[in-house]
Amino acid sequence: MPHSNSPLLDPMAMRQAGRELLSLALMDARNHTLRLLSALEQAQEKSGLAGLALWHVGHVGWFQEYWLARNLQRERGALCDPSLPRLASVEPRADSWFSEDGPQWDAGRGDPGPDAMAVRDYLATTLDLTLELLESAGPGDDSLYFFRLALLHEDRHAEDLMSWVQALDLGGRQLDELVHGPVPQAPREALLCPATSWSLGHAGPGLVLDYEGGALQIQVPEFEIDAQPVNWAQYTEFIADGGYDRRDCWSEAGWAWVQAEGRRSPRYVEQVGNGVLVRRFGHSTRLSMLQPVMHVSLHEALAWCRWAGRRLPTEVEWELAAVQGRSRGLQWGQVQEWTSSGLRLLPGATMAPWRARPPGSAACAVRGASFASAPRMRHPKAREAWSELHDVGFVGFRSCSA
Numbered sequence: 001m002p003h004s005n006s007p008l009l010d011p012m013a014m015r016q017a018g019r020e021l022l023s024l025a026l027m028d029a030r031n032h033t034l035r036l037l038s039a040l041e042q043a044q045e046k047s048g049l050a051g052l053a054l055w056h057v058g059h060v061g062w063f064q065e066y067w068l069a070r071n072l073q074r075e076r077g078a079l080c081d082p083s084l085p086r087l088a089s090v091e092p093r094a095d096s097w098f099s100e101d102g103p104q105w106d107a108g109r110g111d112p113g114p115d116a117m118a119v120r121d122y123l124a125t126t127l128d129l130t131l132e133l134l135e136s137a138g139p140g141d142d143s144l145y146f147f148r149l150a151l152l153h154e155d156r157h158a159e160d161l162m163s164w165v166q167a168l169d170l171g172g173r174q175l176d177e178l179v180h181g182p183v184p185q186a187p188r189e190a191l192l193c194p195a196t197s198w199s200l201g202h203a204g205p206g207l208v209l210d211y212e213g214g215a216l217q218i219q220v221p222e223f224e225i226d227a228q229p230v231n232w233a234q235y236t237e238f239i240a241d242g243g244y245d246r247r248d249c250w251s252e253a254g255w256a257w258v259q260a261e262g263r264r265s266p267r268y269v270e271q272v273g274n275g276v277l278v279r280r281f282g283h284s285t286r287l288s289m290l291q292p293v294m295h296v297s298l299h300e301a302l303a304w305c306r307w308a309g310r311r312l313p314t315e316v317e318w319e320l321a322a323v324q325g326r327s328r329g330l331q332w333g334q335v336q337e338w339t340s341s342g343l344r345l346l347p348g349a350t351m352a353p354w355r356a357r358p359p360g361s362a363a364c365a366v367r368g369a370s371f372a373s374a375p376r377m378r379h380p381k382a383r384e385a386w387s388e389l390h391d392v393g394f395v396g397f398r399s400c401s402a
Contacts, residue, residue, distance in 0.1 A: 007021055008021070008376065009375035011377065014152075015148065016207075017206075019144070022144065022148065023135075026134075029154040030060075032374070033123070036162070041116055053161060053164065053165055053168070053170065055098060056157050056161040056164065057161065058114060059157060060158075061127070062089075063153050063154075064130050064154075065130075066086065067149070068130050069090075070087040071087075072084065075138060075143050076142055078145055079142065090125050091122050097113060098122075130147070130150065148207040152377065160393075163372070163392050163393045165281065169282050170281070181280070181287075181371055182371045185231070185290055185331060187290075191226075192222070192223075193223050193225060193317070193321055195220060198220050199218070201214045201348075201381070202215075209382075209383075210345065210350065211385065212383055213350075218316045220316055224400060225398065227325070227329050228330070228334075229334065229396045230293055230397055230398060232287055232288070232289045234304075243303060249303040254302060254303055267295040270284060275288075275289060293396050294395060295392070298338050298389075299388060301338045305399050310400060311399060311402050313339055313340065315340075315367055316341075318368070322380045333368060333369045335394055336368050337368045337396060338397040339364070342363060343363045343365040364386055365385065366383075366393075366395060367382070369382070
């Protein structure tokens, strides 16, 4: 593991990384992916790995190969034309196995899909190709765009893999030892942030993703915000007060969702009382009440806020507090966090060539990072677009005064 002061863990340094640092970081990310794969193999020795888990692992190699080794316009970076033909893959079945569309194999049609060994071989070959191309890449931001992007993409999928492994009730103690959960946090006083002007978006230097680019200047009135995400102790008060049965706490869409799902607690919760018992990586685990609540949908976050007489922060409030409030005790990075804002491209930004589709009308802005995020992913300007129903990820929330 890199030392805590290593530039390999620095989100600012990695966005501007040159060839040598990128080479080390790409190998570091791949080693982490392979450690996750090994832990999954050990945990699922008898039943075998699920197709979705293998897709997540193999997809990081496919993404690297598709946008680097197979992309004749890789040196143009975000200006490349994604519609041009690609070179052939080193694995003839790679597009059906690992593309953005998810697992496409079907044993009934003669394609049983890859096994763990085939995925390992593909990962080794694609990383070798990536590192070879990196040696001869130019030093500019365009030339290094897809190398930096491939690094963040692999880090993101390592976290996504963990969330889906949990959703599939796979894993075991091996994964607990490799991926530690959120750290309990002693309660802190809320922060008062004075009125100011703040700019969403940034221009670099280095890698700037499309959702992060552009600029929008916003006048932000004074607001009070929690110094840390809502924890289980706070959330279980809502449950104990009948929050999941109280129509007045929920929006119309949220109440319909609760009724349809039959929810009485967040995803994976098995028992509330004398602590919280949750299902985690295939076994039951008792949580500290001072850990941040997670695996909540946007509906649940909004319902808790209405019950508590609070509200979710807008994403500009979240970002302003994350940047300016850290020296005053604001903590983030244990869970990704819902905001009340929809996610749209900022003025001056354009869709990246690698993104399959623009954010839809239901896309909500999620900010921050989780305990499962690589430290180099923890950029305060990073923006994610999630559906309001998405509670599989390691997502929680904090609140503001109403």
